[in-house]
Amino acid sequence: MKRIITITVLNRPGVLNRITNLFTKRNYNIESISVGLTELEGVSRMTCVVHVENDGMVEQITKQLNKQIDVLKVADISDQAIVARELALVKVPVLPQNRAEIYSLIEPFRASVIDVSKDSIIIQLTGETEKIEAFIELIKPYGIRELARTGTTAFPRGNQRTSQQKTYSFV
Amino acid sequence: MEAALKETKAVTKEISGADLLVRALEKENVEVIFGYPGGAVLPIYDKLYDSKILHVLPRHEQGGIHAAEGYARISGKPGVVIATSGPGATNIITGIADAMMDSLPLVIFTGQVATGVIGTDAFQEADILGITTPITKYNYQVREIKDIPRIIKEAFYIATSGRPGPVVIDFPKDLAAGFLQEPELADPEMRLPGYQPTTEPNYLQVRKLSEAVSKAKKPVILAGAGILHAKASALLKEYAEKQNIPVVHTLLGLGGFPAGHELFLGMAGMHGCYTANMALYHCDLLINIGARFDDRLTGNLQHFAPKATVAHIDIDPAEIGKNVATQIPVVGDAREALKQLQKLDGKPPQQQEWLETLGAWKNDYPFYYEENDVLKPQKVMELLYEKTAGEAIVVTDVGQHQMWAAQYYPFKTADRWVTSGGLGTMGFGLPASIGAQLADPEATVIAVLGDGGFQMSTQELAVIAEFQLPIKIAIFNNKALGMVRQWQEFFYQERYSHSKNPVQPSFVKLADAYGIKGYEIHSEAEAHTILNEVLHDNEPVLLDFRIDGAENVYPMIAPGKGIHEMVGVRK
Numbered sequence: 001m002k003r004i005i006t007i008t009v010l011n012r013p014g015v016l017n018r019i020t021n022l023f024t025k026r027n028y029n030i031e032s033i034s035v036g037l038t039e040l041e042g043v044s045r046m047t048c049v050v051h052v053e054n055d056g057m058v059e060q061i062t063k064q065l066n067k068q069i070d071v072l073k074v075a076d077i078s079d080q081a082i083v084a085r086e087l088a089l090v091k092v093p094v095l096p097q098n099r100a101e102i103y104s105l106i107e108p109f110r111a112s113v114i115d116v117s118k119d120s121i122i123i124q125l126t127g128e129t130e131k132i133e134a135f136i137e138l139i140k141p142y143g144i145r146e147l148a149r150t151g152t153t154a155f156p157r158g159n160q161r162t163s164q165q166k167t168y169s170f171v
Numbered sequence: 172m173e174a175a176l177k178e179t180k181a182v183t184k185e186i187s188g189a190d191l192l193v194r195a196l197e198k199e200n201v202e203v204i205f206g207y208p209g210g211a212v213l214p215i216y217d218k219l220y221d222s223k224i225l226h227v228l229p230r231h232e233q234g235g236i237h238a239a240e241g242y243a244r245i246s247g248k249p250g251v252v253i254a255t256s257g258p259g260a261t262n263i264i265t266g267i268a269d270a271m272m273d274s275l276p277l278v279i280f281t282g283q284v285a286t287g288v289i290g291t292d293a294f295q296e297a298d299i300l301g302i303t304t305p306i307t308k309y310n311y312q313v314r315e316i317k318d319i320p321r322i323i324k325e326a327f328y329i330a331t332s333g334r335p336g337p338v339v340i341d342f343p344k345d346l347a348a349g350f351l352q353e354p355e356l357a358d359p360e361m362r363l364p365g366y367q368p369t370t371e372p373n374y375l376q377v378r379k380l381s382e383a384v385s386k387a388k389k390p391v392i393l394a395g396a397g398i399l400h401a402k403a404s405a406l407l408k409e410y411a412e413k414q415n416i417p418v419v420h421t422l423l424g425l426g427g428f429p430a431g432h433e434l435f436l437g438m439a440g441m442h443g444c445y446t447a448n449m450a451l452y453h454c455d456l457l458i459n460i461g462a463r464f465d466d467r468l469t470g471n472l473q474h475f476a477p478k479a480t481v482a483h484i485d486i487d488p489a490e491i492g493k494n495v496a497t498q499i500p501v502v503g504d505a506r507e508a509l510k511q512l513q514k515l516d517g518k519p520p521q522q523q524e525w526l527e528t529l530g531a532w533k534n535d536y537p538f539y540y541e542e543n544d545v546l547k548p549q550k551v552m553e554l555l556y557e558k559t560a561g562e563a564i565v566v567t568d569v570g571q572h573q574m575w576a577a578q579y580y581p582f583k584t585a586d587r588w589v590t591s592g593g594l595g596t597m598g599f600g601l602p603a604s605i606g607a608q609l610a611d612p613e614a615t616v617i618a619v620l621g622d623g624g625f626q627m628s629t630q631e632l633a634v635i636a637e638f639q640l641p642i643k644i645a646i647f648n649n650k651a652l653g654m655v656r657q658w659q660e661f662f663y664q665e666r667y668s669h670s671k672n673p674v675q676p677s678f679v680k681l682a683d684a685y686g687i688k689g690y691e692i693h694s695e696a697e698a699h700t701i702l703n704e705v706l707h708d709n710e711p712v713l714l715d716f717r718i719d720g721a722e723n724v725y726p727m728i729a730p731g732k733g734i735h736e737m738v739g740v741r742k
């Protein structure tokens with residue numbers, strides 16, 4: 001099953017290395033990891049999408065992350081009401097005869113064309129992973145020249161806070 | 172005007188990065204540094220020249236870090252290591268990984284090339300932060316001179332608090348050599364908002380444990396090295412006695428509970444004793460205090476404590492539930508948890524029948540070996556025990572001899588046992604004994620080594636000779652990589668692929684070359700005489716025990732088997 005884990009870390013040298021290393025060392029399967037600054041100076045936030053076999057594994061991952069000295073907060077937000085987004089850039093070749101067809105796909109996905117050249121366009125798309133994947137499936141037959149995805153970033157909706165760390169029996 | 176100028180000068184006196192380092196070490200009351208100089212740490216060495224801290228020069232950096240581990244294990248204080256950049260730093264990697272596995276507090280300084288050339292593959296540059304990240308509790312690279320006092324203070328705190336572990340500080344040469352123009356820094360403030368180890372356990376969980384104890388019919392305590400780190404052995408004894416609960420030890424926990432005690436069942440695990448393993452198999456309540464359910468202890472997890480409610484007290488929450496499903500998790504220091512348990516004063520379990528069964532097993536299935544006309548390693552251990560009244564510090568290497576030491580030297584007290592458990596590092600024993608002896612100069616220290624492992628750190632004899640450390644080096648010489656040979660005998664149809672040592676130096680002559688007395692010992696009678704002669708001498712000695720090369724360690728749980736499936740339990 002897929003879980004979304006957010007990690008708030010002190011932005012110190014080597015911190016990203018420490019976190020990604022942990023995933024390798026413990027043999028965890030990460031689908032994506034995205035990192036960026038937050039509203040607090042010196043604090044970054046990572047969003048990891050991981051595949052796990054059972055709840056015990058998420059618990060282990062969370063505890064191992066929590067143990068890291070630079071980690072301020074870890075939360076498995078998968079079961080909360082969240083907004084999760086990722087951004088994808090897709091470069092697709094266009095021919096005069098399929099241009100209209102391709103453009104007709106873009107609109108329903110609320111994607112936009114951000115670059116146009118003689119024989120190709122770059123489409124920008126944001127949304128949940130499922131939406132991005134559906135779009136990629138549809139556009140595939142036209143030939144994808146290049147594809148780049150940011151990985152998911154997410155947080156809870158409304159007035160829930162990420163700091164509501166998933167609690168385990170012993171905490 | 173002039174007076175005012177003089178005054179400012181007095182406060183803004185210059186201080187170098189290396190100076191700050193040495194001062195910080197003095198402030199942490201560091202007694203001994205295990206270090207090896209080189210280009211990148213020369214500024215630091217120049218300052219050490221004037222310092223009162225004892226400096227021990229191993230003959231290989233790996234020896235230095237193992238010595239620091241031995242020192243940390245016996246003294247309870249952090250071991251301090253210095254290595255130069257590049258090869259100096261990569262030479263200590265094994266020791267860092269070893270300390271991480273066995274939760275030993277170390278503060279390690281590695282030299283680094285100057286900040287301006289980091290990342291250019293400069294001479295003797297290695298990415299030590301990158302290399303050590305997965306095997307350290309934490310690591311730093313100094314970026315500004317003014318941070319040095321804070322970083323060192325934090326490093327000592329992190330290494331020694333919570334679950335102890337190694338911390339690396341990578342120190343670029345220009346920052347050690349550079350000066351700070353600022354007024355002398357006051358006590359630095361630590362900045363570790365993400366690090367708050369839990370020491371005080373949750374009362375509700377402790378109460379749950381206490382209730383489970385009252386209901387149990389077959390309770391057992393599994394005591395790990397967490398007992399030793401928390402200095403909780405006296406409390407453990409009090410609690411076990413009060414509730415009449417038997418105690419099993421892990422390899423690393425030995426000494427936490429007195430071996431002769433009637434509630435003591437012995438060491439469990441792959442080469443543990445029958446009673447201890449069977450107690451873990453049949454118990455209905457397993458109270459793990461400070462052990463991490465390592466696979467060498469549990470055997471096949473499917474058959475581990477299958478009928479038990481599992482309670483686990485550990486300072487590291489990530490250990491709880493990692494390998495064994497746990498119904499009563501108690502996060503906290505073993506000492507605090509035992510104190511709370513004591514206070515709760517729960518009803519003792521109804522375990523009379525259980526204690527009788529265990530007593531019968533203890534009686535029927537002691538460790539055993541068969542004697543013949545060749546010197547038996549178990550006999551040597553028994554003699555060492557007898558002639559040191561069981562009060563020596565025993566340091567081992569890794570292999571068969573390590574298991575015989577664990578089986579035949581029943582420790583009466585805590586902190587007399589140094590062994591590489593988690594990583595199982597050959598070459599650990601001899602240097603670790605140096606650190607142990609420095610930590611406790613009055614103690615009799617016995618280094619129990621295999622002939623293979625001894626040859627991995629032979630060069631450290633020089634340190635023993637230099638400081639005239641009265642270590643008793645006992646080589647269990649079976650002219651083989653014995654543990655490997657044993658596995659090949661059992662599991663690879665006696666195909667002894669590269670496990671028999673074809674060439675071996677004369678260890679006695681080797682010792683002699685370092686100015687250390689040495690004896691070859693071929694029989695029990697010789698062992699008696701020579702041990703009587705040398706054990707209480709205040710000088711080093713090397714004893715080359717020519718033991719039976721065919722001897723195996725029993726009992727044994729074959730890999731993949733359950734804890735109840737021991738072989739070789741009885742004559």
Ligand SMILES: Cc1ncc(C[n+]2csc(CCOP(=O)(O)OP(=O)(O)O)c2C)c(N)n1
Nearest residue numbers: 570571572597621622623624651652653654
């Ligand atoms: C650095 C290292 N290399 C290899 C091993 C694998 N190993 C475990 S025990 C052993 C044999 C040790 O032989 P010896 O030191 O003679 O001790 P004995 O088993 O004979 O008592 C080996 C090779 C190890 N534990 N550590």
